[in-house]
Amino acid sequence: MYIDPFGLERWFAEYEHEADIMLAESGIRSLDAGRFDLNPGKLGYVIPTNGDPEFRASVGDRYDRSADEVLFTCGTQEANFLTFLSLLGDESGLCEEGTGSGTHAVVVTPTYxxxxxxxxxxxxVTRVELEPPEWELDSEAVADAARDDTAVIVVNNPNNPTGQYHDEAAMRAVYDVAVERDAYLLCDEVYRLLAAEPQPPVASYGAHGISTTSLxxxxxxxxLRFGWVAGPEPVVKRAWRWKDYxxxxxxxxxxxxxxxxxxGQEDDILSENRALAADHxxxxxxxxxxxxxxxxxxVGVNxxxxxxxxxxxxxxxxxxxxxxxxVVLAPGxxxxxxxxxxxxxxLPTDELEEGLDRVSRVIEASGGASVEGDAATRSGGDD
Ligand SMILES: Cc1ncc(COP(=O)(O)O)c(C=O)c1O
Incomplete structure (x- = not known):
């Protein structure tokens, strides 16, 4: 089995450690640990190992799903990994009806x-490319790429790297393709709650919807490395079976x-973060x-x-x-x-301003379009 090197992670490894300013990080600036109670008591495993059932039930409510339809993971990365292992690992199919059987995936790109x-x-994998400048999701292109052995269609919404937030009609049209092909629609929704008006998550669409995300x-x-997969119980159960390993x-x-x-902290955290994202x-x-x-x-911060x-x-x-x-940027x-x-x-406002000013100076030194007036006075302040 061959896996391509993760280009962005290798690029970060080359520069992130030494550079002053990270203008390539795709998330919101990190919260301080001091804002939380940090004492979970005895440092054992989480028991049961798929996560606290009451907490899973409350996360499941966000998707109109039960505790057994949620598996807690180490970030979205593990949630996606386990879901792919579950769906593409063999051809046996997950449900009596055979939903999700096959080893083919349709993936909408560019993406993470x-x-x-x-x-x-x-x-x-068959890729369906979004086209600049609008990067719109075309359900017909997805339908053309889907096959009888397609187990899963994959969309990241809002999208990394373009920041496009595909609307609900487009997402539901892709969901219908998944239903027609007896496949699943897996949506990586890690940026969803940075939207001013988040759409319903895909796991709430119906029996063919799977959502992955994290904090x-x-x-x-x-x-924290804390995330989850929410979706139909057979998928979540099989993902748990892989998580044991x-x-x-x-x-x-x-x-x-x-x-x-x-x-208790959710409303404050999300409103602070959305305000920062909008200002930046x-x-x-x-x-x-x-x-x-x-x-x-x-939409989001990319x-x-x-x-x-x-x-x-x-x-x-x-x-x-x-x-x-x-200053680290991510090359396209x-x-x-x-x-x-x-x-x-x-990132924090003062770092963003400093980073933009530095990039401006590199562009100007190369003979590129210059900024009128003093760049440092543009918006100012760490607020
Ligand atoms: C679309 C997407 N999914 C998953 C991840 C990984 O996130 P996590 O920290 O939740 O594992 C990233 C990180 O950049 C991402 O952009």
């Missing part, structure tokens, strides 16, 4: 590499803090316009921006930015688009 590299290692991006709690149980600290973050989106929009670049005004004309491609631009200005070739770079703007 794990969402196509992992199913490609276990099975066979990493919208809550600013990447270090990966991480056994979710993290005890993760579950302890997740209960607080999804409990405005600042980056100004910056993009000042440099004559193009983007889709994104945008996929065109490379300034004075550079050959995203890789040469991003290398110049990190080497001359110690890692997502199959060498004429774009991904900028993450969820």
């Amino acid at each position: 590499q794990a969402l196509h590299a992992v199913p490609d290692a276990f099975g066979d 990493t991006k919208a809550y600013g709690l990447a270090g 990966t991480t056994i149980s979710p993290s005890l600290f993760g579950q302890h803090i997740a209960k607080q973050a999804l409990g 989106r405005g600042r980056v929009a100004d910056w993009v316009a000042e440099h004559d670049l193009d983007w889709l005004d994104p 945008a996929f921006v065109t490379v300034p004309d004075s550079f050959d491609d995203a890789e040469s631009f991003c290398r110049a930015v990190v080497e001359e200005a110690s 070739h890692l997502f199959g688009f060498p004429d774009r770079f991904r900028i993450g703007f969820g």
Whole structure:
């Protein structure tokens, strides 16, 4: 079995440790641990190992699903991994009706590499490419790519890297394709709660819907490594069977803090984070316009921006930015688009402003579009 190296992680490994400013992180800035009670009691495994049943029931309510239709995982990454293992590992099918049997996946790209590299290692992947500048989801293209042996259709919504938030009608049209093919629709919804008006999650659509997510991006709690898969019981059960061999149980600290973050603190955390995302989106929009670049005004804290004309491609631009200005951006070739770079703007405001100023200076030094007036006065302040 072969797995492609994770291009973005390797790029981060090359630069993240040494660089001053990380403008390539795709989530919101991390919350301080001091805001939570940090004492979960005795440090055993989480028992039962699929997660506290009452807490799973309350997470299940968010999807109109029961506790047995939720499995707690170490982040969305493990949730996706276990789901792919469950769906593509063999051809036996998961339900009496055979839903999800097959080794073929249709994956809507560009997207987070794990969402196509992992199913490609276990099975066979057909990609359906979103097209710039709107990156719209085309259910007919998905239908054309689906086959009798398609077990799962995969969408990341809101999308990393483009920031496109496919609307509910488009998502339901893709869900219908999954139903027609007796397959599942797996939606990675890790950015969903950064939207001002989040749509219903795909696991609430019906028997063919699976949602994965975590507290990493919208809550600013990447270090918890706490997420879940929610969906039909046969899928969740089979994912649990695989989890016995990966991480056994979710993290005890993760579950302890997740209960607080999804409990009494949730409204405060999400409203703070959405306000930060909206404010920063405005600042980056100004910056993009000042440099004559193009983007889709994104949902979440990621945008996929065109490379300034004075550079050959995203890789040469991003290398110049990190080497001359110690700011890490994510080059678009890692997502199959060498004429774009991904900028993450969820970091603290002063770091964002400093990072944008530094990137401006690299663009100006290369002869690219210059910013009128003093860039430092653009929006100012750490608020
Ligand atoms: C779409 C998507 N899914 C999953 C992940 C991994 O998230 P987690 O920390 O929840 O494992 C990322 C991280 O960038 C992501 O962008």
